Amino acid sequence: MELDRYRMEDGTIVDTSKASAHWDSAQDHDGRNFIDRATGSQWNHETLYKSRRGRYYIEHTSQYQGSRPHAEWVSEHEAARWLIHNDHKLPEDLAKLADEVTE
Numbered sequence: 553m554e555l556d557r558y559r560m561e562d563g564t565i566v567d568t569s570k571a572s573a574h575w576d577s578a579q580d581h582d583g584r585n586f587i588d589r590a591t592g593s594q595w596n597h598e599t600l601y602k603s604r605r606g607r608y609y610i611e612h613t614s615q616y617q618g619s620r621p622h623a624e625w626v627s628e629h630e631a632a633r634w635l636i637h638n639d640h641k642l643p644e645d646l647a648k649l650a651d652e653v654t655e
Contacts, residue, residue: 558611558623566609566623571601578638589638600626600634606645610634629653 577590608631
């Protein structure tokens with residue numbers, strides 16, 4: 553079941569189809585399966601979105617039967633870490649955080 557809309561903890565409704573940008577988690581092959589780098593699982597996945605108002609959130613999905621997708625807001629620092637960890641270039645608004653979130 554694919555959802556496009558999620559109700560966030562603060563009551564805001566986000567619609568992934570209206571996001572201004574999105575990034576998929578990197579996939580690494582362990583010799584047998586593709587493993588989602590963000591979750592460390594072949595079954596659980598994450599996608600980072602930037603809302604049309606400029607806020608970042610992560611959509612969590614799973615291939616496990618009975619699981620329900622959900623989304624949560626993340627800070628700009630968390631978004632920057634997520635992007636770097638998944639081999640994505642930081643967008644202009646997060647580029648200033650590169651030195652703060654890496655060593």
